[in-house]
Amino acid sequence: MKLQRKDVLGLEEMDVEEIRQILQTAKVMKGILMRPIKKLPTLKGKSVVNLFYEASTRTRTSFEMAAKVLGADTTSIAVAQSSVSKGESLYDTAKTIQAMRADLVILRHSSSGSASFLADILDAGVINAGDGQHEHPTQALLDIFTMEEKLGDLEGKNVVIVGDVLHSRVARSNAWGLRKLGVNVTLVGPPTLAPAEMGGLGVKLTHDLDSVLPGADVVMALRLQLERQKSGLFPSLREYSHLYGLTTERLKKTGKQSVVMHPGPMNRGVEISDEVADSAQALIERQVTNGVAIRMALIYLLIGGSANVVA
Amino acid sequence: MLWLKDVWVVDPSQKLSSPQSVLVKEGKILAISSSMSDEEVQFKAQGEAIETINGQGKFLFPGLIDVHTHLREPGQEDKEDILSGSRAAVRGGFTTILAMANTQPVIDKRALAEFVRLQGERAGYAHVLPIGTVTKGMQGEELVEMADMKEGGVVAFSDDGKNIQNSEVMRLALEYVKLTGLPIISHCEDKYLAGDGLMRRGTASGRMGLKGIPASAESVIVARDLILTEETGGKLHLAHISTAESVELIRRAKARGVNVTAEVNPHHLIFCDEDIHLTDTALKVNPPLASQEDRAALIEGLQDGTIDMIATDHAPHTQAEKARPFAEAPFGIASLETALSAVYQYLVLTGKLSWERVIEAWSHSPAKRFGLKGGTLKPGTSADMVLFDPGYKEVIEPSNLVSKARNTPFLGKTLQGFPVMVWVEGRLVQRNRMLL
Structure with a gap:
C-alpha cells in the first residue's frame, strides 16, 4: 500500500495510521538492509533528487543509500546557502527540477516551510529532510522506530528531549510524532532555548532536567549550536553542560536503564559525555542504521509501485 | 451640477x-x-x-485619506509607482494618500519631495502628498532640512521602515519639528528585540519554527517616544500600532495630554498570528500580525478614540519576491484596493466597529492631524x-x-x-x- 499523499513534510500533518504504516514498512526495509546483497529492483527507472541547501553529510548520505538500495537513480544537488538577492530562487530551481521529470525530491533548506513551498510547486513528491526550525520528519520517524525497537509499544512511555528546543526541528517533529503515539514528552532546556511559546506543541515544557529524569524511558540530547552563545542565549558551555549535559551520574536519576539518543553530530563533553555516548545505553549508531531503513520505507511508500516489496 | x-x-x-x-x-x-x-x-x-x-x-462619504502608503517611486517601480498606486487608491476609495519616504533614494531633500508631489499631480488621480524622512539617508543620525522640506510640500516626517534607535536623535527630531508644526511619524520597533524575526512571537511561531518578534519590540519604543514627546512638547504620530500594551500606553499618555495620535492597519484588525500558514507569505507583514487579545485591544482602542485613524500601510511587492519561502519573502501587504471593503465586511457588518467611526478614522481624523484638505463634505x-x-x-x-502588486491575503476571495x-x-x- 502506498501512502495516500504526495509528500512527507512533517509529522504534525500525519495521522497515527500513516506513522504506523511507515514504521511497519521500515521493519521490512531494515531486514533488506541487513542482507549481504542489499539491492532491489523495486524503483528501477525512478529518479530521486537530493536538493540540499544546508551542509549535511549523514542525512544526505542516508537518503542516497536508501534510494540506491531500492534501485532508484539518485542525483545530488548541493547548493551553497540560498541568498535572497542573488542566485536562482527556490521557485526557479523547483521549476527546473520539474522540467527534468524527477519522481521525488528530498529537500534540506534553512527556511521553515520551504518543503511545503516546494511541494506546492512540484508534481513530484517531496520529502522534507529538514526545513529551518520547523520539522525534520525522517529524523523523528527513525527516532521513534529506534525507541520501539528497544522498548516495544511506546504508549505511556516517558521521553525527555533536552537542549536547544527552540531552534530544533528534531524536537518539533519528535514532539508531534511521539504525542500521537501516546508518549509523555517533556522538552527541557534553559528558558532562553525552551521558551513559553514552545508550549504550542502541546507537550510538557520545563527548565529543570534533574526533576524530570526520574522515570524517563528515553533521554534524547539535542545538538547545541555553539554559535548560540554569541547571541547571548546561554552564558557558557561550562554552565550549559553542568545543567543539561548527559552524564553517567545524571542518568542514574532516571531509576532505570534508560535509552540515550542523539540525532548527531554530537558535541562530546557538551550535551553528552564521552562515557554516555559510548555506553551500551546509547543507541546513536543504531539510529543511523534505522535512518536508512526509515528513508527506504518513505521513498518506497511514496513512489514505489503497487507491488509488495515483502513478496 | x-x-x-x-x-x-x-x-x-x-x-x-x-x-x-x-x-x-x-x-x-x-x-x-x-x-x-x-x-x-x-x-x-x-x-x-x-x-x-x-x-x-x-x-x-468624504474621500478617504490614507496616511501610510508605500508607492515605491522613485526607485522600485517594479513593485509600484505613483501612477499605479494612486489609481489603486481611488479604486479603493482613497482620494488623498501620503507617500512614505523610504523610496530609493529616500525622500530626504526638498527636491525629491517636490518630485513625488509632481508625479502625483501628473498621475491625476488621488492627491499624493509626500512624507519626508526624519534623518538624512534614513540613517538615524542627522536631521533633514525640515523647514525647507515643508516648503516643498512635505506633510510629515518619518523614517518608516526603520526605527530611529538612537533616543537622542529622536528627541532632537521631536524638538526641531516644532519649527514646522508637522508630526513625526514613528515606526516603533526595537531592532534588537525584533532581530531577524519573521512573525509575532507566540505559540504559533513556536509551532512553525518561525523566528518570533516579541510584542515588546514595538511597545518599548512606543513608551520611549511617548516619554520623549511629553518631554519636548513635540508632535508625534505612531504608525501601525499592533499590540495591546501600545494601546494602553497611548491611552494613558493621551489622558496626560501628550500630543500624540496613532494609526492601526486593517490587517491587524482582521487577522492574527494564528492565521499564518508556513507558505502564505501574503500575511507576512511588519509589524507582524499579533495575538487575538491584541486584535481585540486594537478594535477597542479604535472605537474609543485611543487610536485615531486607520491607515493601510499599503506595501506592494512583486510576485517573484513574495513567491519565496517565508523567511526570504519581504514584509508587507498591498491593500489600497481591498482595505475599505475588508474593514466593512469583517468589522462593520459583524458589528465590531461602527461604520461612522470607520469613516471618521479614515477621513476626518487624518485631515485634522496632518492639516490636510478633505475629510469632510462641508459646503x-x-x-x-x-x-x-x-x-x-x-x-x-x-x-x-x-x-x-498582488500581495494581498484576499486574492481569490x-x-x-x-x-x-x-x-x-x-x-x-x-x-x-x-x-x-
Whole structure:
C-alpha cells in the first residue's frame, strides 16, 4: 500500500495510521538492509533528487543509500546557502527540477516551510529532510522506530528531549510524532532555548532536567549550536553542560536503564559525555542504521509501485 | 451640477449619518440637505445642466485619506509607482494618500519631495502628498532640512521602515519639528528585540519554527517616544500600532495630554498570528500580525478614540519576491484596493466597529492631524467623495487589480461593499469599479 499523499513534510500533518504504516514498512526495509546483497529492483527507472541547501553529510548520505538500495537513480544537488538577492530562487530551481521529470525530491533548506513551498510547486513528491526550525520528519520517524525497537509499544512511555528546543526541528517533529503515539514528552532546556511559546506543541515544557529524569524511558540530547552563545542565549558551555549535559551520574536519576539518543553530530563533553555516548545505553549508531531503513520505507511508500516489496 | 439624491451620507465632521441630498458644483460641495425640492435644485443650478444620481441604498462619504502608503517611486517601480498606486487608491476609495519616504533614494531633500508631489499631480488621480524622512539617508543620525522640506510640500516626517534607535536623535527630531508644526511619524520597533524575526512571537511561531518578534519590540519604543514627546512638547504620530500594551500606553499618555495620535492597519484588525500558514507569505507583514487579545485591544482602542485613524500601510511587492519561502519573502501587504471593503465586511457588518467611526478614522481624523484638505463634505469644500455600494461583490483577482502588486491575503476571495463612484475635486475618477 502506498501512502495516500504526495509528500512527507512533517509529522504534525500525519495521522497515527500513516506513522504506523511507515514504521511497519521500515521493519521490512531494515531486514533488506541487513542482507549481504542489499539491492532491489523495486524503483528501477525512478529518479530521486537530493536538493540540499544546508551542509549535511549523514542525512544526505542516508537518503542516497536508501534510494540506491531500492534501485532508484539518485542525483545530488548541493547548493551553497540560498541568498535572497542573488542566485536562482527556490521557485526557479523547483521549476527546473520539474522540467527534468524527477519522481521525488528530498529537500534540506534553512527556511521553515520551504518543503511545503516546494511541494506546492512540484508534481513530484517531496520529502522534507529538514526545513529551518520547523520539522525534520525522517529524523523523528527513525527516532521513534529506534525507541520501539528497544522498548516495544511506546504508549505511556516517558521521553525527555533536552537542549536547544527552540531552534530544533528534531524536537518539533519528535514532539508531534511521539504525542500521537501516546508518549509523555517533556522538552527541557534553559528558558532562553525552551521558551513559553514552545508550549504550542502541546507537550510538557520545563527548565529543570534533574526533576524530570526520574522515570524517563528515553533521554534524547539535542545538538547545541555553539554559535548560540554569541547571541547571548546561554552564558557558557561550562554552565550549559553542568545543567543539561548527559552524564553517567545524571542518568542514574532516571531509576532505570534508560535509552540515550542523539540525532548527531554530537558535541562530546557538551550535551553528552564521552562515557554516555559510548555506553551500551546509547543507541546513536543504531539510529543511523534505522535512518536508512526509515528513508527506504518513505521513498518506497511514496513512489514505489503497487507491488509488495515483502513478496 | 451634480445632484446626489437620497443617499445615506456618513460625514463625521458634520456628525451626519442620515439620508441626504448633495449638490456639487464647480468641484465643490454646494449644499447638503435632508429635504431638497426640485425647484430648489433648479434654482441652485442657475441654468447649468443637472446630472442626477439616485443614491438610494448607497453611502456617500468624504474621500478617504490614507496616511501610510508605500508607492515605491522613485526607485522600485517594479513593485509600484505613483501612477499605479494612486489609481489603486481611488479604486479603493482613497482620494488623498501620503507617500512614505523610504523610496530609493529616500525622500530626504526638498527636491525629491517636490518630485513625488509632481508625479502625483501628473498621475491625476488621488492627491499624493509626500512624507519626508526624519534623518538624512534614513540613517538615524542627522536631521533633514525640515523647514525647507515643508516648503516643498512635505506633510510629515518619518523614517518608516526603520526605527530611529538612537533616543537622542529622536528627541532632537521631536524638538526641531516644532519649527514646522508637522508630526513625526514613528515606526516603533526595537531592532534588537525584533532581530531577524519573521512573525509575532507566540505559540504559533513556536509551532512553525518561525523566528518570533516579541510584542515588546514595538511597545518599548512606543513608551520611549511617548516619554520623549511629553518631554519636548513635540508632535508625534505612531504608525501601525499592533499590540495591546501600545494601546494602553497611548491611552494613558493621551489622558496626560501628550500630543500624540496613532494609526492601526486593517490587517491587524482582521487577522492574527494564528492565521499564518508556513507558505502564505501574503500575511507576512511588519509589524507582524499579533495575538487575538491584541486584535481585540486594537478594535477597542479604535472605537474609543485611543487610536485615531486607520491607515493601510499599503506595501506592494512583486510576485517573484513574495513567491519565496517565508523567511526570504519581504514584509508587507498591498491593500489600497481591498482595505475599505475588508474593514466593512469583517468589522462593520459583524458589528465590531461602527461604520461612522470607520469613516471618521479614515477621513476626518487624518485631515485634522496632518492639516490636510478633505475629510469632510462641508459646503464650500472640495468635492472629494466616495459613493459606496454595500451590496457590491467582487472577487479579488489579478485581472481586476490596478496596483502592480498582488500581495494581498484576499486574492481569490470575494469581498462585499465597494466604492462604485469616486470623485476628486468634483471630477469623477472611478465609476462602477473602472477608472476613468
